[in-house]
Amino acid sequence: MTGASLLSVRGLSIALPLPGGETRSLVSDVSFDLRAGASLGIVGESGSGKTLTALALIGLVPDGLAVEGEIRFETTDMVSAPERQRDAVRGAGIGMVFQEPSAALDPAMRIGAQVAEALRISGRLARDEERERVLDLLAAVRLDDPAARAGAFPHELSGGQRQRAAIAIALARRPRLLLADEPTTALDAAVRGEILDLLAELTAREGMALILVSHDLAAVARTCTDLLVLYAGTRFEAGAAAEVLAGPVNPYTRALLSAVPRPRPREAGRRARLTAIPGAVPRPGALPPGCRFAPRCAFRTDACDAGEPTWRRVVADRGVRCIRVDAQTGEIR
Numbered sequence: 641m642t643g644a645s646l647l648s649v650r651g652l653s654i655a656l657p658l659p660g661g662e663t664r665s666l667v668s669d670v671s672f673d674l675r676a677g678a679s680l681g682i683v684g685e686s687g688s689g690k691t692l693t694a695l696a697l698i699g700l701v702p703d704g705l706a707v708e709g710e711i712r713f714e715t716t717d718m719v720s721a722p723e724r725q726r727d728a729v730r731g732a733g734i735g736m737v738f739q740e741p742s743a744a745l746d747p748a749m750r751i752g753a754q755v756a757e758a759l760r761i762s763g764r765l766a767r768d769e770e771r772e773r774v775l776d777l778l779a780a781v782r783l784d785d786p787a788a789r790a791g792a793f794p795h796e797l798s799g800g801q802r803q804r805a806a807i808a809i810a811l812a813r814r815p816r817l818l819l820a821d822e823p824t825t826a827l828d829a830a831v832r833g834e835i836l837d838l839l840a841e842l843t844a845r846e847g848m849a850l851i852l853v854s855h856d857l858a859a860v861a862r863t864c865t866d867l868l869v870l871y872a873g874t875r876f877e878a879g880a881a882a883e884v885l886a887g888p889v890n891p892y893t894r895a896l897l898s899a900v901p902r903p904r905p906r907e908a909g910r911r912a913r914l915t916a917i918p919g920a921v922p923r924p925g926a927l928p929p930g931c932r933f934a935p936r937c938a939f940r941t942d943a944c945d946a947g948e949p950t951w952r953r954v955v956a957d958r959g960v961r962c963i964r965v966d967a968q969t970g971e972i973r
């Protein structure tokens with residue numbers, strides 16, 4: 641079914657209601673599509689709205705925040721569907737992997753039992769069949785000696801092995817989309833690449849789609865086909881990952897890439913991180929007038945302060961939010 645839209649996000653906004661009836665925008669005008677089997681990296685500096693966007697996809701935005709827009713996963717709108725339907729999507733349709741593997745694991749249960757428990761949510765298997773599926777899943781996430789690992793408790797595994805076990809649990813119900821929010825940030829640098837390669841391998845092999853939320857551009861370059869760059873709660877650039885990384889058009893994306901050694905897909909080094917743009921991401925409620933990146937932008941003109949740039953398509957299929965980008969060439973005019 642490659643080519644079919646699996647997830648469609650339209651006009652997502654998330655706001656904090658304030659006393660007196662005002663609201664403070666945390667995320668606004670975020671839209672994107674994800675085809676079955678594709679992989680999307682969502683990147684941006686801290687405070688760009690990555691985690692809130694990811695939580696919205698699974699209908700788990702913290703209580704008290706107001707969510708608007710449409711998030712259609714297959715036939716379910718994860719914004720407006722009854723909680724029972726959204727809960728049915730979590731785990732079965734969308735598998736989840738988070739930063740801290742220990743949070744997904746019960747410290748008092750053996751790994752194999754935890755994978756089996758996840759399998760049983762979708763229906764009981766015969767004992768032998770269940771055992772076989774557990775070992776298959778542990779092998780699929782490349783845990784060495786699956787039988788031994790199945791009998792281990794989480795504390796007997798390394799951080800990387802725990803994240804592999806957490807991924808096996810997320811895969812148990814054969815989700816069509818795996819949502820991974822900073823899955824390597826808590827791990828030793830030496831195993832980060834292995835986990836990213838595993839995610840890429842699993843998604844390709846299972847035909848599963850992937851959303852990788854990361855502040856690490858190199859991680860995304862290594863793993864994803866598509867890229868969405870967020871800044872201060874909204875989208876700034878979107879397109880094919882290889883194309884955006886080879887030729888960024890938005891000044892923010894250019895700054896992200898020139899602040900670091902430019903990563904190339906699959907060859908990206910660990911040092912290629914999002915750092916070192918002068919200034920800081922503005923806080924919600926303290927956005928500048930006009931373009932929210934203007935105060936930090938090397939290409940700012942007075943016109944940039946006049947109003948928020950609209951999102952538009954440039955150079956074939958690139959999405960961008962910047963008035964200075966030429967629609968035909970992608971160059972700054």
Ligand SMILES: Nc1ncnc2c1ncn2[C@@H]1O[C@H](COP(=O)(O)OP(=O)(O)OP(=O)(O)O)[C@@H](O)[C@H]1O
Pocket residue numbers: 656666684685686687688689690691692693702705855923924
């Ligand atoms: N429950 C909440 N109430 C109020 N503000 C919130 C809440 N959750 C997040 N925010 C604010 O919304 C903005 C976006 O937060 P989010 O966690 O999505 O950013 P992020 O890009 O994931 O950053 P990080 O990499 O630091 O996790 C931030 O300014 C954050 O302080």
